[in-house]
Amino acid sequence: MAGVDENVAGSLVDLKAGEKVIAITPIGYPVKELSFEEKMMAGFGRNHKRKPLGELVLGDSKESWPGWVTESLEAARLSPSAVNRQPCRFKVEPGAITVFVDGRDTYNISKRLDCGIAMLHIHVAEKYKLKVAFTRINSEPKCTSYDS
Numbered sequence: 001m002a003g004v005d006e007n008v009a010g011s012l013v014d015l016k017a018g019e020k021v022i023a024i025t026p027i028g029y030p031v032k033e034l035s036f037e038e039k040m041m042a043g044f045g046r047n048h049k050r051k052p053l054g055e056l057v058l059g060d061s062k063e064s065w066p067g068w069v070t071e072s073l074e075a076a077r078l079s080p081s082a083v084n085r086q087p088c089r090f091k092v093e094p095g096a097i098t099v100f101v102d103g104r105d106t107y108n109i110s111k112r113l114d115c116g117i118a119m120l121h122i123h124v125a126e127k128y129k130l131k132v133a134f135t136r137i138n139s140e141p142k143c144t145s146y147d148s
Contacts, residue, residue: 075125
């Protein structure tokens with residue numbers, strides 16, 4: 001990981017044999033006021049527009065979705081992704097949302113982590129009522145279904 005000492009990161013969590021820290025994210029609020037430079041950099045990130053749901057979703061039309069689907073997909077749409085690429089796509093079917101990636105990895109950064117983050121956002125938005133599974137289809141990694 002760029003800018004992170006893997007030994008330090010690993011010492012902060014209870015890693016099992018064969019596990020390693022592959023990503024970290026800050027949570028909470030800063031202890032101090034941001035500097036001018038930090039405010040400028042934060043502003044650059046906020047200016048990036050997220051893709052509308054219409055570009056990310058296949059399957060049933062939005063009008064037929066139950067409320068939990070709309071809320072869950074909106075949470076996933078707003079979830080962070082590496083270099084703001086939003087690689088996740090969603091297929092809506094009765095009682096389920098399938099999450100998949102839009103193609104091959106770019107920037108030598110796996111899209112699987114981004115897909116997992118989107119799945120977690122769906123899961124949290126639905127208040128932990130869905131089952132989560134990862135499967136491989138045709139040797140391509142694919143994040144799959146939340147069943148209601």
